[in-house]
Each structure stands twice: as structure tokens, then as C-alpha cells.
Amino acid sequence: MEATSTQVRQGTIPPVVAARWALWTFVIVNLVIVEVLFLTAGTGKNGVLTVAKFFGLHAAVLMMFQLLLVARLPWLDRRIGMDRLTVWHRWVGFTLLWTLLTHAVLVVLGYARLDDASMTKTFVALAGVPASLFGMLAAAIVAVVAAVSARQVRRRLRYETWHGVHLLLYLALGLAFVHQLQETTTFSSSAPAVIYWWALWLFAFGALVTGRIVMPLWRNAYHRFEVVAVVPESDDVVSVRVTGRHLDRLPARAGQFCIWRFPGHNHWWLANPFSLSAAPDGRTLRLTAKAVGSTSAGLRHVPVGTRAFVEGPYGAFTSLHRTRPGALLIAGGVGITPVRALLEEEPAGDVVVLYRVRSEDDAVLVDEVRTLVAGLGGRLHLLTGRRGEGSPPFEPESLRALVPDITERDVYVCGPPAMTSAVLSALHRLKVPHLQVHAERFGLA
Ligand SMILES: Cc1cc2nc3c(=O)[nH]c(=O)nc-3n(C[C@H](O)[C@H](O)[C@H](O)COP(=O)(O)OP(=O)(O)OC[C@H]3O[C@@H](n4cnc5c(N)ncnc54)[C@H](O)[C@@H]3O)c2cc1C
Secondary structure (H helix, E strand, C coil), rough: CCCCCCCCCCCCCHHHHHHHHHHHHHHHHHHHHHHHHHHHHCCCCHHHHHHHHHHHHHHHHHHCCCCCCHHHHHHHHHHHHHHHHHHHHHHHHHHHHHHHHHHHHHHHHHHHHCCCCCCCHHHHHHHHHHHHHHHHHHHHHHHHHHHHCHHHHHHCCCCCHHHHHCCHHHHHHHHHHHHHHHHHHHHHCCCCHHHHHHHHHHHHHHHHHHHHHHHHHHHHHCCCCEEEEEEEEEEEEECCCCCCCCHCCCCCCCCCCCECCCCCCCCCCCCEEECCCCCCCCCCEEEEEECCCCCHHHHHHCCCCCCCCEEEEEECCCCHHHHHCCCEEEEEEHHHHHHHHHHCCCCCCEEEEEEEEHHHHHHCCCCHHHHHHHHHEEEEEEEECCCCCCCCCCCCCHHHHHHCCCCHHEEEEEECCHHHHHHHHHHHHCCCCCHEEEEEEEECC
16 A cells, blocks of 8 residues: 555655646657658658558557547546546547548549549548448447537536547547558558557557556455445445455555445446545545435445445545645545545645535544544634525635635535536636646546
8 A cells, every 4th residue: 555644745746747848758659759750751642642641640640649548547547537537538539530520532643633523432432441430330330429429418428438430540540550550651661660550559458458447457456445335425325445465565545436336236348436425444434425316315225245346446536646744635425535534644734625515414534534633733714605605615815714814725626517616717817827726526437
């Protein structure tokens, strides 16, 4: 297990900055290599096809970068956080779509010019060539996934439906890979180019397979997670405690979350993210879930002894990013779960907790939070009320009134996406330095 007590880093590069630099360096170095290979490999059959080739190569590079962003590599995940990596993945995805479409249109245009034929006739002719057809199918799948990922459409879809469609991207990736093997000239132009291109693909695929398949399977086989207690906290909130072998070797920190499956109880494809609601103690992990849909509502009926399949831990909402001695922890509703865990790592003295709930009865784990805050000599403000009622608690003036030295503290925020955005905007207006602000939104997609 990693060190669990909160330590303030001084004079070192913040982990998130180090990770961003590492990613940027990786991207820039590879882009430089790709440009050099492109420029030295010779041109296409005409000018348009040369530009098409340029876009095709960059689409391939974007695909590999996408794999890296979703590989859930612990080093990146702990420093940047899955939510931010997912946002980048989304933007790279849309960039990939436009790059692919530009490549496809230019290929058709280039061959139409070469053969002095219409674009439609050329398109049909290209669709008859397997290598081109694979590329077209890959582009079509990316376009469909992008369409269902547009905010207006995504909001109307069930998570499982959207996720199922999203998984088609792996098919697109396979098709695009075969398309490249058959069509690419830049990376078959020399032995070093071939080696480089294969190495890059192997690295990207290797990262994905390691992070998404090998590590979770290995961890579950090693730890053999099992439910040891199910504790109703209220009518619609339940805590589930899970144990396992050698849990002291699981690199989990307070503030992180796992993706949980209870295969003997639920369908194996139902996997839900829940934060650790207590700091990992090397013997058990605890989640606390509010019932919003069938899986979370069904957790109170999970029998003790059920095997759990746990992916993670993930997330950068931890004390690894601590920069100041004082902390302000802001939670909305069930967003208290990682905050409650973080409190166990807080040093005594300078902690303030703002806990926003509709009414005191809705305050999940409030007794535990009270006891922890009192033990630390900190302050807890229970901010009751509904949205739109009374004065909004997360306006800059209200926050400053409650915590006058807010800019001197690390601020951890966790809650529903809308509340988290409101608090982040207020912190921005209050000029709380960027590196002191840490957020977890209870919504990844
Ligand atoms: C990082 C993170 C940590 C979380 N921690 C907690 C916690 O500690 N306690 C708690 O009560 N809730 C937590 N949530 C929210 C919780 O994951 C959802 O409420 C839960 O998954 C709902 O599932 P359901 O099947 O009961 O409801 P559904 O009706 O199926 O889902 C309701 C909504 O939950 C979201 N959701 C469902 N499944 C997933 C998934 N696999 N991945 C991402 N989002 C999904 C979707 O936006 C969906 O529209 C967390 C969410 C995230 C992203």
C-alpha cells in the first residue's frame, strides 16, 4: 500500500503537471517522427492524394493516442484522473472523426481526378476494393459513435446502450488497422519506418490490453474480492463492504473509486463506478451507493459472500495532489463518499467541510463525517436546501463568507456534475489557484 497520510509537496513538480508534460512530450516526439517519415517517403499519385495520405497518417496517430487515453494506465490515471482523460478522449475522438472524413473525401477526390471520373463512380469503385472498403467501414463506425456521443443524443440514451455502441470502436480499430497494412506506403518505405510503426501500434494496443484486461483480471484473481457486509444507511442508501486476500497490496488511496461488478447477483456486463467511502485499511474496501437506478437500488439485496469483480482503483481525487496545509472539502449529496474517505487522511487542524444536502435527513454518512471532523478539530457546515431555494451556497460571495481564507487552501469538490461545475466556476472567479482545485464528478461519460 502507498503512504496514506496527507503530505504537502514543496518545491517539486506537481504530479498532474509532470503527467501532462510526459503526455505532451510523447505526442510531440511521435508527431515529429511521423512528419519526417511522411516528408521522406515520397508523394502520392497526385497532389490531392498526397494530402489525403497526410490526413490518413494523422488519423492513425490519433487512434493510437485514443487507445492510450482510455487504457487506464495507473500512472496517468492517478495524476490526471479518469474524468479529465475521458474529456480529452472525447475531444480527440471528434478530431479523429473530422480527420478521417477529410482523408476519405480527399481519397475519393484524388482518384476521381486521376481517372477523370465522377466522385460517385469513384466512390463505388473504391468500395469494391477490400482495403478501401475496410477504411470506409471504419470511418462509418466512428461517425455513428460520434453521433451517439453528441451531448443531445447521449443524454437520451441509457448508459449501457451508449456504451454498447461505443464498443463498436474496437471493430473500427481492427478494420482501420487492416486498411493501413494494405494501403500505407509511408510506413513501408524503409525498414526503420516499418519497425517504428509496428512498435507504436504494439505500444498502444499493449497499453490498452494491459490496463483494461490484464491488470483487472490479475488483480481479481489475486485478491478474490468478496462481499462481507451490506449495511443500509437509509431508505435509499446502502454501504457494501468487500474484503479480499492481501488487500494491503492493492494500491488504493482515499478519494479513489472502483468500477464494481457483482456477477453472482447482477448481469456480468453491469459495471458501475462507486467511490471508496472509507480510506482503504488493507483489510476491506467500502462503497456507499445512493439508489438511482436498478443496479444501485439492488445493492442492498446483494448477499454476503457474493464474489465481486473490482476494476481499479482509479482517480486523481487524492492527497497526492495536495499543495497546501489547509483543506476545504465540498460535497454535494452522495458526493460525500470520497470526501468522507479523504477525512481519514487529513492531518489535525485546518479542515473545513461544506456538505450540501436537501435536508439533514438526506445527509449520507453525516454522523461519521461529524465524528471525523470533530476529531480533527475542523469545521463542518451542513448546507441544507433545494436548488433555487434561498441564497445559493456556492456563489463566490457565499463561499468567501464561509471560508475567508479559501484561496490559501486546497479545495476538493465532489458531487453531481451540475453542482461540481457551479463550484468550480465560483472557485475560478475567486481566483483560487488552479493547482489547488481538485474535483471528481459523479458522471464519466
Ligand atoms: C467516478 C464516479 C464515482 C461515483 N461514486 C459514487 C458513489 O460513491 N456513490 C454513489 O451513490 N454514486 C456514485 N457514482 C454514481 C454512480 O456510478 C451511478 O449513480 C450508478 O452507476 C447508477 O447506476 P444504476 O444502474 O443504478 O442507474 P442507471 O439508471 O443505470 O444509471 C443512472 C446514470 O448513472 C450513470 N452510470 C450508470 N452506469 C455507469 C457506468 N458504468 N459508468 C459511468 N456512469 C454510469 C449514467 O450517467 C446513468 O445515466 C459515481 C460515479 C462516478 C463516475
